[in-house]
Amino acid sequence: MLGVIAGVAVFAGFSLYADTGKLGDRLSDYSWTTFALALGLALLNYALRFGRWSLYLKRAEIEVPRGESALIFLSGFALSVTPGKVGELLKSFLLRETRGIPITQSAPIVVTERITDLAALLLVGGIGVGIYGIARTTVFAGIALIAFGMLVLSWPRLAELSIRLVTAPAFSRRFRERLRVFYGELKAMVHPWPLTWATAIAVVAWLAECLGFALIIWGFPGTEVPLLLATAIYAATTVAGALSFLPGGLLVTEAGMTLLLVQSSSGVDEPTAVAATILTRLATLWFAVLLGLVALAALRRVAPKSARALEAGPDRETASE
DSSP, X not given: OHHHHHHHHHHHHHHHHHOHHHHHHHHHTXXXXXXXXXXXXXXXXXXXXXXXXXXXXXXXXXXXXHHHHHHHHHHGGGGOSSBTTGGGGHHHHHHHHHHOOOHHHHHHHHHHHHHHHHHHHHHHHHHHHHHHOOSHHXXXXXXXXXXXXXXXXXXXXXXXXHHHHHTOSGGGGGGHHHHHHHHHHHHHHTSHHHHHHHHHHHHHHHHHHHHHHHHHHHTSTTOBOOHHHHHHHHHHHHHHHHHHTSBTTTTHHHHHHHHHHHHHOBSOOHHHHHHHHHHHHIIIIIHXXXXXXXXXXXXXXXXXXXXXXXXXXXXXXXXGO
């Protein structure tokens, strides 16, 4: 709820910044076909990432019926407006509640999804950032974060030290063994080959949303934004929003997208940039949240049946992990 309120506040603030009257003029001339195409490309993004999710479940030897797995995957989007999208760990909670899968077994999949998404966005936007010279600090920060994460995962002693530091306080000490199990599962997920194919899938998925962003911009008469520049702007601002650790990257992503459009593009004034940013966020972040809420509601009809079947089985204890 706080994320929704924050989102409304951001959109209202941007509307005032661009002058509501001028913003309305830009939207009245907008080609709404491009917005529909952007929604379709967002769905393609989700479909490709669901394919990656399914491959990860298979690798982790987690068996879930395809339809239920899709609902669980989409339900994670309901909490997209959380810092760093940590709300997508809801998927691990749902797997535990419906199938008795320990969170320590499934949570590494969610974390690896975020790692490969970040790596893909850096790859997608990196070339454009290098050519146009925009958002270099953001890209370098993202690369540094991934490099540090890989260092921790590949260096057991450093990982153990990190776990001991995190669990040093008395209230968190009981999680130490679970974090060690989590580390072992996560390390298996980021071996070179699975990391390569998962990132490759993510690259194609995020290219779809970058194209959707470009289409939205092109829907405004007189705009001249090369596809490579649009890709660089979308990727860089999405990374910036993730690194800010603000809920859904709110404000950071919107401000960065608007500013870069005005500074780097031809035929894009402030009202047009604000309108393009609002439509983009509606077609990506908020569209995902809506799908997540619908999937979560649908899952509630399926989950009780799964839970009852689980209770009848002999291995109910794993659900309490």
